[in-house]
Amino acid sequence: MRVFFMVLILTLLSYHSASGASPSSRYLTDKQHREHNRLRLWQQAQHRIATSAQLLASASPEVKKRDRQLALSLLNRGIIPGDTGLGWAPLDPDELLRETGSPHLLATLEKVITILEAQIGLPYRWGGQTPTQGFDCSGLVWFAFREYVNWPLPRTASGLFNDKRMAAVSSRRLRRGDLLFFTIHRQTQPDHVGIYLGNHQFIEAPRTGLAIRISQLDTPFWQQHYAGARRVLSETTLRDAHPTSLPHSF
Structure with missing residues (x-):
């Protein structure tokens, strides 16, 4: 009986000691x-x-x-x-x-995309081809690519579409930087152009009253008016030496 009471007392003492642990010791354990x-x-x-x-x-x-x-x-x-x-x-x-493509071609294409993205939010202006003036659709293309191709770019959407120096591209083979053409007001020749950015998106100068923006190619409107694509930058069209006297903005 005496042994039983001693065990009971030791158990109670150990429980009391554990329950009375200091906050600092509990913090260290946690x-x-x-x-x-x-x-x-x-x-x-x-x-x-x-x-x-x-x-x-x-x-x-x-x-x-x-x-x-x-x-x-x-x-x-x-x-x-x-x-x-x-x-x-x-x-x-x-x-x-x-x-x-080549490293030079890829680097040039990224420069073009950077130029285009810098124009987002600027106003549409018929005949415009600089950030100061604003841009129409083909003016935006001309401004972005003019220093990097080895021939004078046409200044209209239909002229770009019919330029034989650019390869036609199927919709399943689109790549970043390809030109996208649409028939909005005409049925026989494209009258609008944008630049493909990837992931079904393209940048465009839409129309009077709107600003340069990024649009979705896979929406019903653009699919209904889509006329084709052209690859403006390639190994054969890339200018070897870029002039340094022409700035990217005016």
Whole structure:
């Protein structure tokens, strides 16, 4: 009986001691638990990354072929794999350049897109071809591409559409920088032009009263009036030496 009471007293004392732990000791315990969880999650993430790398390295030729075809389909829509939040890039950098063009061509195209994006919000102006004047649709094309092609660009939408120095492009093969043509008021010749940005979007100077904007190519209106596309920048049309005396804006 005496032993029983001694065990009971020791149990009560240990419980009292545990329940009376100081706030600082409880904080230290919680901090240790958080650090342990962070370490465990980090190790799990590292394991997933290593596993993904091993799976990619050991992928079968069929899987690699499928991934490459998917990457090429993205390129044709104006998307560069690995640069759009997809988290993967089945094409290595050298192959990516072979499929999309030379480094010089790609760099030039990005300069053109930068020029175009800088004009968003400026007013439409019939006959305009500078930021000071405003732009009409073909004036915007002329302003953006004029320094980078090796011939004088036509100044109307129909003239651009019929220029034989530019290759016709099917709607399934559109790439960033291609010219898109529409028949809005005419039925036989295009009277409107925009520049494709990828992902079914294009930049345009629409009409009087509106500003330069980005529009959706896959909407019913544009699909109904779509007349075709032309590739203005290519290895054969790219000017080798760009003049430095012509500024991008006036």
